[in-house]
Amino acid sequence: MFTHKYRYLFILILSVYTYINTVLCEVYYYFGIETEWYYAFLTILLITAAIWETGRLLQPAFTKKLGKTFNKIKWLIFFFLVCSIPATLITSSIVFFISMVLQNNSVAATIVPLKLNLIYAGLANLLFHLLNAIMYYFNEYKTKWIETEELKRITAQAELQLVKSQINPHFLFNNLNVLSTLVLQSNLEANKFIEAFSTVYRYILSTNDKELVEIETELNYIQPYIFLLEKRFSEGLSIKINIPEACRSKYIIPASLQMLIENAIKHNIVSRSKPLNIDVHVNGQDNIVVSNNLQCRESVERSGQVGLSNIKKRYMLVSNREVIIEQNDSAFIVELPLLTLN
Numbered sequence: 050m051f052t053h054k055y056r057y058l059f060i061l062i063l064s065v066y067t068y069i070n071t072v073l074c075e076v077y078y079y080f081g082i083e084t085e086w087y088y089a090f091l092t093i094l095l096i097t098a099a100i101w102e103t104g105r106l107l108q109p110a111f112t113k114k115l116g117k118t119f120n121k122i123k124w125l126i127f128f129f130l131v132c133s134i135p136a137t138l139i140t141s142s143i144v145f146f147i148s149m150v151l152q153n154n155s156v157a158a159t160i161v162p163l164k165l166n167l168i169y170a171g172l173a174n175l176l177f178h179l180l181n182a183i184m185y186y187f188n189e190y191k192t193k194w195i196e197t198e199e200l201k202r203i204t205a206q207a208e209l210q211l212v213k214s215q216i217n218p219h220f221l222f223n224n225l226n227v228l229s230t231l232v233l234q235s236n237l238e239a240n241k242f243i244e245a246f247s248t249v250y251r252y253i254l255s256t257n258d259k260e261l262v263e264i265e266t267e268l269n270y271i272q273p274y275i276f277l278l279e280k281r282f283s284e285g286l287s288i289k290i291n292i293p294e295a296c297r298s299k300y301i302i303p304a305s306l307q308m309l310i311e312n313a314i315k316h317n318i319v320s321r322s323k324p325l326n327i328d329v330h331v332n333g334q335d336n337i338v339v340s341n342n343l344q345c346r347e348s349v350e351r352s353g354q355v356g357l358s359n360i361k362k363r364y365m366l367v368s369n370r371e372v373i374i375e376q377n378d379s380a381f382i383v384e385l386p387l388l389t390l391n
Contacts, residue, residue: 051105051181060101064094067169080161084152092147096166099139100174104132104181125185129178133171140170200366203359204260245273252304260367261300261388264292264337271306278314285319290329292337299387301337302363309383312357313341316381336373336384343381360385 053059068090071077077084111128144166148159252270268290275288288310310327319325327341361372364386373384 051101051108051177056101056105057098060097061094063173064090064097067093067097076165080165082162082165084148084162088147088152092143092162092166093169095143095147096140096170097173099143100132100136100170101177103135103139104128104174104177107132108181121185125178125182128181129174132178133174136170136174137167140166196366200260200363203362203366241276245276248273249277259303260363261390262303263297264299264301264387265297267301267303267306268292268297270304271310274307274310278310282314282319282325284321285324286314286327287324288327288329292329292331296331296337296387299389301385301388302360302367305360305385306337306339308357308360309339309385313339313381316345317341318344318346331387332384335387337387338382338384340380340382343376343379357383 068086071089071093072086076082077089107128111124111131141163144163145159148154148162149156248270271290275290278286278288306329313325313327317325323344325341325344327339329337329339332338357372357374361374364370364372368386368388370386370388372386373382375382375384
């Protein structure tokens with residue numbers, strides 16, 4: 050608020066309003082203060098401007114701290130108290146200068162105006178910081194509202210893309226071909242394949258309205274999905290998952306691991322002679338890492354990276370944390386933040 054473009058107009062209007070009230074209430078008469086009107090108004094104007102500018106100069110440091118703390122009320126109160134110190138000193142300096150230097154008054158004659166102006170300075174400082182707090186929480190509410198609406202839009206888009214990617218003809222055709230082969234070779238393997246197939250779709254339907262799921266839940270679903278892939282690609286695909294038990298109670302975006310595995314398979318050669326190796330592990334306690342060796346296909350179906358883009362946007366909106374994407378000569382690496390619920 051202290052950096053508002055109309056701040057000087059507000060300072061002038063408040064100063065004029067305050068001076069008019071002192072005249073209407075006959076403050077100068079009742080307290081025996083002898084002063085010209087322009088000195089009285091100048092004192093009020095300078096004090097008002099000094100208090101405002103003090104807040105404006107100190108605001109950047111406190112705004113940065115407010116963005117990192119959950120106890121925002123404490124920091125707003127602390128901001129008010131810190132600004133009160135220079136406001137008191139500057140007010141005293143202004144009153145003594147105008148009274149004793151410009152008007153040649155004695156110290157005794159300056160005490161009463163000093164007390165009145167200190168009271169005004171305290172009230173003005175309180176008013177400014179109350180308005181600043183209101184503006185701060187209003188902007189916070191506006192930002193959260195915009196983010197919520199954006200999250201709804203991105204989530205709906207991601208869910209639609211997820212359903213499309215899972216129920217597209219290629220996915221069904223590939224898995225039904227594998228199932229047909231298994232039925233002819235082994236009824237037991239065919240039964241396992243059908244169970245895994247149903248588990249994958251059950252998970253998609255049960256999580257399509259959720260923003261986050263536990264790692265444990267995601268892993269319970271990803272194992273049947275890997276089973277389907279291994280039956281399809283046999284020795285051409287190797288997926289290793291190493292997630293410590295301590296991290297399995299944390300949260301990620303639903304089906305994000307499946308999307309990253311799909312992305313790796315889609316953009317790389319998968320064959321017995323050139324196996325694709327996908328590794329899923331935890332980096333420290335903060336990120337879950339999905340990496341694969343690079344053996345890019347010469348021609349890949351155009352995707353626009355919708356899956357990766359949606360994961361990044363959903364993470365940013367849900368947690369304000371970024372998804373890290375890296376690529377070097379030998380590997381493609383994606384790091385998903387591990388989240389906890391507040």
